[in-house]
Amino acid sequence: MSGAALTISDRIQNKLDTLTRAERQLAHSILENYPASGLGPLTALAKDAGVSVPTVARMVQKLGFKGYPEFQGELREELKAKAKTPIAKHDTWAEGAPSEHMLNRFTDAVIDNIRHTLAQIDPKDFDSACAMVADTDRHLYIVGGRITHTLAEYLFLHMQVIRPRITHIQSTTNTWPHDLLDVQEGDVFVVFDMRRYENNTLKLAEMAHASGARIVLITDQWRSPVHQLAEISFSSRIVVPSAWDSAAMPLLLIETMISQVQNLNWEVTRDRTERLEEMFDQTKLFRKFT
Structure with missing residues (x-):
């Protein structure tokens, strides 16, 4: 295959x-x-x-x-x-690697991943997921694993500005059970889990689901076991000519989600952004050229 x-x-x-x-x-x-x-x-x-x-x-x-x-x-x-390891992934594509430059080969693979993934996503499911994430009456939890914590953190940093009541959980630490103490029925979890699926992430999702939380899963084309618990799952194509999987398609999904949730919560987002910019000015975090 x-x-x-x-x-x-x-x-x-x-x-x-x-x-x-x-x-x-x-x-x-x-x-x-x-x-x-x-x-x-x-x-x-x-x-x-x-x-x-x-x-x-x-x-x-x-x-x-x-x-x-x-x-x-x-x-x-x-x-x-x-179940492929990075070495096995590398060997799979390297055997028949064409002679074109890696920039073109990699880009072609990413474009193909985007095309196949978008063909499988129901826009109604995407809108429903964004509405869940935008609902400030519900606490939002964002969960990533060993590699996917970078995607989770990217989504978290933007959602911090867009809405209140948000927690970033890393399932690779031993502190995540503390984060589940206050989970209420109807709270929303955005969970990232790509191959090779992590046991901690599945256990975390099981415990959140048992507490009545609603789960949005961002996974790969083979689907994490968490999909059986998720209300909505997005399966991203991730295979590229590399020993590692591509984050391009999952990143496209979350950047689109950020844009949509921002639009849904614009009044709150604008107010929070204005207050954050004032804090940046006071702390002189960024250089100004005027």
């Missing part, structure tokens, strides 16, 4: 509107524990979804596979991709 190829999850999402009731039931069953859900026998998948064996066979063909074995083979490749 190539990084730019459609995942089975993508294929299912693209076909949802054309599926029969039984096929749609099967589709949701597959996505519930994706991609591990389809690794067992065909009869087991049919039983778990509460549909017939012919329904599974028909659905697999609708997704573009010749049969169930080919479908399972693709799922196994996706599982391998989810």
Whole structure:
């Protein structure tokens, strides 16, 4: 499976509107524990979804596979991709690396990631997520992991200006349980979790969900286990010709979210920005040239 190829999850999402009731039931069953859900026998998948064996066979063909074995083979490749280390990622693209300059190759991969990701995002889901993040009646928590804490911090720094009642949590520290003490039902968590998914992040999300919090997940194309708890999930394409995954698409998502939430809360944001600028002037944080 190539990084730019459609995942089975993508294929299912693209076909949802054309599926029969039984096929749609099967589709949701597959996505519930994706991609591990389809690794067992065909009869087991049919039983778990509460549909017939012919329904599974028909659905697999609708997704573009010749049969169930080919479908399972693709799922196994996706599982391998989810667990790749930086060295394995490097070896995957380096073997067949074309001769063009890295600037062009990398940019082409990022553009492809953006195109595939945006094709999978429902604008209504994005608007709903932004409305949740903008709701100042709810405390907002932003959670990142070992690498994704940089994305979480970027979102947090902007949201600090845009709205009050906000907490930045790093699941990699041993202090995050303290941050959950005051979580109330309806509070909002924006959680970042990319492959290789972190156990602390999942446990944190489970505890927040148990407290009645609403979760917005920003993950990759294979989806973090947190997606089973999330009210809204955004799956970003992240594969580029590098030993490390790309943050370009997740960053595009959060910068767009910042812009939308700012617009939704503009009166509050303008007042907070004016007061913050006064503080900057008093502290002489920035140089002035006039």
